[in-house]
Amino acid sequence: MALYCWLALLILGPFTSAQKDWWETASFYQIYPRSFQDSNGDGIGDLNGIKSRLPYLKSLGMTAFWLSPIYPSPMADFGYDISNFTDIHPSFGTLTDFRQLVQEAKQLQLRIILDFVPNHSSDEHEWFKKSVKREQGYEDFYVWQDPKPGTDREPPNNWVEAWYGSAWEWNEERNQFYLHQFHKKQPDLNYRNPAVVQAMKDVLRFWLDQGVDGFRIDAVPWLFETVGFPDEPPSGHTNDPLSQNYLKHIYTLDQPETVDMVYQWRELMDQYKKEHNTTTKILMTEAWSSLDVVKTYFNDSNNRQGSQMPFNFQLILRLDKYSKASDFKTVIDSWLDIIPLGHTPNWVLGNHDKRRVSSRMGGDHMVDIMAMIELTLPGITVTYQGEEIGMQDVDISWTDTRDPAACQLTEETYQEGTRDPARTPFQWDSSANAGFTNASVKPWLPLAANYALVNVQTQQDTVQNSHLKVFKELMHLRTTRTLIWGSFKSRVLGENVYAIVRAFPNDKRVYVVLANIGANNETIDATVLDSTLPNDLVFRVVSVSSKHSTGQTVPTKNILLQPYESAVLTNRAFQAPQPVALLICAICLIVAMLWSTVIISVLLLIPSLLADEHWWQHANFYQIYPRSFKDSDGDGVGDLRGVLEKVPYLRRELGIDAIWLSPIFKSPMADFGYDIADFRDIHAEFGTIADLEALATACDQEGLKLILDFVPNHSSDESEWFIKSVNKDPIYSDYYVWHPGKTLANGTRVPPSNWVSVFRGPAWEWNDVRKEYYLHQFLVKQPDLNYRNPALVQEMMDVMKFWLDKGVHGFRIDAVPYLFESQSVNGVYPDEEKSGETDDPDNPTYLVHTHTQNLNETFDMIYQWRKVVDDHKKQKQTEDIVLMAEAYTPLLNIIRLFGDENSDGAHIPFNFEVLSNTFRDTTGKQFYGYINRWLDVVPPNRYSNWVLGNHDNKRVSSRLGVARADLYQIALNVLPGIAVTYNGDELAMEDVFISWKDTIDPAACNSNPKDYLLYSRDPVRTPFQWDDSVSAGFSTNRTTWLPVASNYKTLNYKTQKAAPRSHVKIFKALVRLRKQRTLREGSMEMQLIGDNIIAIKRHLEGVSTIVAVLNFNKTTETVKLSSVFHGLPAAFEVITSSLQTNYMDGSIVPRDEIVLPADAAIVLEGNVANGN
Template identity: 80%
Template sequence: MFPLRVTLLTLLGWSGMAQLAATKDWWEKAGFYQIYPRSFQDSNGDGIGDLNGITSRLPYLKSLGVSAFWLSPIYPSPMADFGYDISDFKNIHPSFGTLDDFRRLVSEAKNLGLRVILDFVPNHSSDEHEWFKKSVKREPGFEDFYVWQNAKPGSERDPPNNWVAAWYGSAWEWNEERGQFYLHQFHKKQPDLNYRNPAVVEAMKDVLRFWLDQGVDGFRVDAVPWLFETEGFPDEPISGDSDDPLSQNYLRHIYTLDQPETVDMVYQWRDVMDQYKKDHNTQTKVLMTEAWSSLDVVKTYFNDSNNRQGSQMPFNFQLIMRLDQRSTATDFKKVIDSWISIIPPGHTPNWVLGNHDKRRVASRMGGDHMVDIMAMIELTLPGITVTYQGEEIGMHDVDISWADTQDPAACQLTPETYQDGTRDPARTPFQWDDTANAGFTNASVKPWLPLADDFRTVNVKVQQETSGNSHLKVFKELMALRGTTALVWGSYKSQVLGNNVFAIVRSFPNDKRTYLVLTNISPQAETIDATVMDGTLPEHMVYRIVGVSSDHSSTSFKDSDGDGVGDLRGVMEKVSYLRHELGVDAIWLSPIFKSPMADFGYDISDFRDIHSEFGTIEDLENLAAACKQEGLKLILDFVPNHSSDEGEWFTKSVNKDPTYSDYYVWHPGKLLANGTRVPPSNWISVFRGSAWEWNDVRQEYYLHQFLVKQPDLNYRHPALVEEMKSVLRFWLEKGVHGFRVDAVPYLFESEPVAGVYPDEERSMTTDDPENPNYLIHTHTQNLDPTFDMMYQWRKVVDEFKAEHNSEDIVLMAEAYTPLENIIRLFGDANSEGAHVPFNFEVLSNTFKDTTGKQFYDVIKRWLDVVPANRVSNWVLGNHDNKRVSSRLGVARADLYQIALNVLPGIAVTYNGDELAMEDVYISWKDTIDPAACNSNPKDYMLYSRDPVRTPFQWDDSVSAGFSTSRNTWLPVASNYKTLNYKAQMAAPRSHVKIFKSLVRLRKQRTLREGTMDMQLIGDNIIVIKRHLDNVSTVIAILNFNKTAQTIKLSSVFQGLPALFEVITSSLQTDYIDGCVYRRSIVARDEVVLPADAAIVLEGNTANGI
């Protein structure tokens, strides 16, 4: 049982069947987006949207995850009905551009993998069309292009019958020149074409072929039910639904709507599309038909009893026609089930949530809260979706005054009644940003319709950049989920739970993902029991909250703006703390670059910009300047192995842009004898499952050694190598002092042999074929070119230093790899490599029960292999491993800090370890680490890195002083009121004071320049000696015993000073450290240490203390 507002839950796990989606035609799994061109983007400052404006916004459409977009009419027109009155079916209206502009739009769209659908308006033309003018004059061949009738017998000017137009008044208009009435089922300037004339049928088929030749991928066919009328033109019966004889509802339209010939006409148009595909060897061309008809009629547009095919998508308007703010969960289920039940076998459902003729979702359904609910329902239902522009950001209808009204349907009414017929409120300009005119047109221009008053808060820019969630972010995440096996191929089940919760379950046999969508249709919170879903659900599920939850980041240091996420300004606030209170020399920031946050910043969509949650480039430059002023080095994370799949590079690579096509590792895969396509090799991702993912647009697999959303970059491509070097230079110019290079061993993979990538051998260490340990990674890790790449990056930073006469620039390399490979990263006889290839020996090989001898061997193993001219480094903890106190025990936290800070070289401390912060228990429900979410509720703790990434504990205030918000991206530790920086600074002795004493000691000459000797006493005591002649001797004693020990230093080292001062010691000792005048003085043979404790002593060799 659990409370709910709007929640999406998903069982996460690898599916090896993603390539199955490739066997569906492109349109069967597509998301379509409707653009109303007048209101989308104005490029020339006339207040009207146009084709070039749409072209400029194509990257936005691509970012949404849609497959195709449909344009409302763009043809020449007097604009009596804003383009639905067409005066030339084979050209472009000048307000929108030219044919060349359209061709460029199509070309750019195809480069991005987007398909273009045009509005086809076959029922009527404009009365200013050349055809109509010739028909009026009865020119040969055009006499019967339109529906002409004489006046009613016995009258001079009475219409032929009682038919009423959709827009009020008679459907007949007298033409003086011809001396007859013509039929217009819409506006009088929209005369109906005569489909009983074969010449008209062929002319309109020719229109289809013309636009197919221009590269369009299909048509949305307007007003289909009105194509044919009953011959003889009898009066229609009165409906009894209205007393107004001029209202459309006054009659039952049995002779003017849904005639049998209409369906055959649709089939003929489908024949044109299919024949074009065959003749030109193209992909499928689609028909989408608009018919506000009964389900029984709409069903006939799919196909007939002889399996003759019609429209692939007879629009399903059930969500618009039958649901509103009064609807219940039961209503939702009935409406959805009624449509699914009539879909013929072999055909695909479609779902239309809004369009240019109906009220927007937020206004129709009762408010903002329903925007995400309706998106979740529509985008997780089986089949095709159609989204009207602006619904993805929750735009509202705009109140348009009578004076500003443009819609002809409303203008034919009165100031008192126009709002009943107007469509203007749903057609207002798209809201791009918070600048004047919402970014739709120039600030000085009056848009063709007024803007919404809320455009400064409801717009794309705000919703993209917000640190929290937004309608746009929800829409994008749902669109991304639509590509999963369960949502493309899976079964559908729905149920009403509790009083008003509508539940959807999508699953596919043998797929490990089952999606449960729960939407509470009522405004009251409700507790429901999901176990009543008749055994449909798996035993365990991962909560993935969409719609109401916050977005997350990996920065846990300090939040400056109260959004619950650490940021650059927060770090800058603590520069003084880092430099002067802790005394550190450099700080390394985990990724701060633009990212969808699939792996909390390690999936980068723009290597040259800052993620909005963390700040701006200016914030980074200010931080770098502040660090420089305080003498603190700023190190950035450099993540070269992969990018995000949402970045520009990958998008262009998918579409085989010549510049970017080979930026990633692509392969068509293997084709089995039964025709099934499978991944190119058996390689396994670090995050479980195949390291290959099928891309439907490119029709190839791409390599991802981490998440599916982290495609590997191709370092065998010289242009990519140069691109990443340019990234290094970019940030160096912003003032950073170096880089920590992430995931170095994965940079290169073995090349294919005869076009085939080699499989990796079984390791025999696990029986789980999705576990990365299942294989020996001889073809995907630590290949020889990897080391040369590191040498090339070193050359870049050295050249930058020389060219700019800058301070030293450092490269730190992360590589969990055998020591012999770590040493190679330093460089070779000809080239310099990383200054600091991270030494993970301590991190990887020490545990709670580690003995003194084992730790001694760990230290020796590194010191014995590190080249004499290289600087050692010691990494005790990081963001990927358990905290020191949790991994090694709180009792030994000070011991290990002392050990690493007196050893020669560089010490790397992870934030919070100076306080002895502990891992925080994160429930399966609250887990957000992808490595864990790809696991299961039983094993997730083995993979989760969330416990070590919780917010830094500054004080005992709200959220430990990390943020002013009570809702932080990960929970704060429950012990923060007692374990925090402020409390430890107020205490006489504390972990942080020990750490600060060690940092001060490291700045002295003895530790910077002195020799080192290390001795093991028995199995559990280590003594480290650092000595500099005529300066001092520093001794560190580490007691790994579980009992107190007395150490006689004279039996360990000769020539020591008689007395030592206590610099610092573990908390469990009784020695006093702190002010120099209060240090304890101990005899060299009287050092007593409690269990698991350590002490640092200093003796002055110059004066014999």
């Protein structure tokens, strides 16, 4: 039976677990608003300044940001003395500004956390003023006491405040003392009064209603004091009775009621989530208490829940510039040891109250070390603004000191208490005042003297490594499943190296973190950390001080670290699934378990089990833009019969596995087929349903899969559905999104909201028949379908089934992010916030699209469509029916399109990392990063895909340069997974200049003669260049729907087919190579050599090794492969190479003499049995 279990795990073993809540894997960023960004030139940071920098937070990879207090305040303690808990201080802005900040943050998928300061208010708060006067209901809002009996106004006891001096202040009007455990202008609230408890809960609800995602609770340990107010005993640490350290604070800190108060606030958060059906609202608690006390904030013995994040200050409190690697291990382990089961660790390196990391830990050399350790530890991270660029404390003179904790001291002692040095303005660039405020303005605190060198812009723009680049790379690694789900193990290696290994079950990827804390060289054998590590590791992230480079390989048993060098290393192995092996194991399991009764039936199943059911997992897909592929009837427009004619070209000559057709459905052609009048018919220019069925049959006969474009977001306004909806047909009335609009005070009717179309202008159009506006996120002639109508949802599912019954093998789903919009509330649609990117209100970038893109319901709709195709597959007993999803959206959304823990989504959510980010001047290092960025986030048991071009973007040769066309095709086809090619890219076709007069793309026609080329997609959609005859062999008609490229007589398929070497022959060789097991099943290792050469190794034991080398340099380079990879054969066969090389396919080359001209690439294959 153990064997059965092992086999079952082999088949079903992919790592599964409950989905983590958003905060459990989050990276938080603390903003000290006064010092982050000034937007109005008063020298003080503000909310609009923060809003302008949200893209920066997103670029860091942050999940959420926490704002130090922004409430009205006399600023005796810079915002921690609050005079109104439910408003904004004028220096920071207004409530409207705050709401706009929340909206923009949500558009960027950033969550916002507010500081909640419950222990005290300002003495200028209305509550305190009323309490002084003993007004009814407020008499006991604060902690009042008479003088000590028998004395002349002597304080009630010996308690001292947290800074310096007595914790009691006499109030002449009330004739009593009030307690202030901090500044005398911060009277303590009385939590033994239920009215205070309720008032502060109301404050929390107020801000939750504004859209915040949680609270950081300030100064938690001070909430309650012991009843009776006894004197506290001396500590013996100092002889100064006014110093906080003079007493043991057994009656003023960490009282049992404090923890219960936190639990009550957690109950409020959870109740709010339930009432409003929101995502989880979190609590972060600040308590500089012992670990035993901090632990109690998580939960109690009855599993009553408290703070999700009791701040872990161990890295701040117990580590300094004298700490050794052994101290790091002790401190980190001590925190992990106390985390209750089911709770998540968090890691805090700095904040506004403590010295900055660089200053505290001894200098700039420790910045990357601390970041690498913190950001690779399991759980949640919190970064204080500026730590990512290595900002240091600034020496603030006594004259310039503003911190009340320091001002209460003396000029001789103020530096012991000041927090100003860690609060200086953020350093954005090297301009005057570091880009924090206007050049002519004096900032509220002085800037660091080194801001011209230590700033975001300098560190981002440098070609060298920088703290910011290291930080961003580490943040990206935090999104990988290895660092989210993986195991954690640490050890001290050598004399002073702190080492971490993170591994993920059933995955081949391992990350090893090495941090040399000492001033001496260290040679490390990492196998001591984990004996299963491979023989070699690859540097993934290196510190600024490192002499190693990203992509460099090093023997695992012999890693030399310089003083204070840190690095993250990985095996970078990628092992493609081996379905045949898994199926054999499945058969063995079935046979073993059912041997005695059904062995014959099982054996009969073997042929069907071994069929290529999952054909798409390593396929070459080819996009056809039908209007431009092949015209069969001489009307100048491509058609289905033209595609049918070229099936042999696609399958037999190119070797393509699947073709995807852009829309062929009945349409007025306002957007060339993306405005569909009948989802169940073929546009007459393209042919008939019979032509489609003939094409499907021909594809089946050739073993070619047929994929159709599915355009679910909208129809044409000439659709029968829309016409009936206009007339309020009871079936179709709600098939579209209708609204009567808003009526202004003067009686003018205006659209329901300020939403803008993708193609410019309002997204709402008035219909004079129905007397309502309809939504169109694209053209006016493309009204949006209403997916909140179940009848429409079923209708579109029926459309899918209709075409599946015609023999298609899947769908490419268009414009996925736009499917749902926010619902109207009380008949009102919410306006989108302005983006600040343009002053043109008709431009879609004028707004942030919180309410019109990427709503949660969109992803669920994809999951429902996946079930439709899976059910059809099961019913018809076919191979997989594939969904491909088009979504220009952040990677976190792309990953959701794959599916969640309960549902499968799209088989192929398009990977636009390469298409969107590569240009003519892209470096090898950048391209290497784009590849890793995708590979690192692909979920377990999902398949990568690689897209270089499509009908909406400039062609590969025009966007990336003809010289690199072959290089990118080689990269696309040797990487693991699926390759997608746009028709003509196999020939290196180029964009064609289309004049304003000849332009027909609506995206361009909606602009103007000056700017139209910025929007036009016509240049990439021109006719395919088959030969040098009339109209490039595309049509017998000399006039085609778009002009043919002027270079078609020399750049065409016929010419390239006849040439000894050509782009298309390179493409064919690559597609043939992809049929081999090594590229389908083999491991992958990729290395960056310098900044501009990438080497990719694919290996399958006992079969072969394939190596691709890509030279992004502008000079000829010689590559010695034995110094890049181990275990290579002495010589390789050239499979193919860029046109500018001198290599002939099939020639043999020594492994250490690979010569590549500028912008060239080569693919080699060798038999590993002949290696050295």
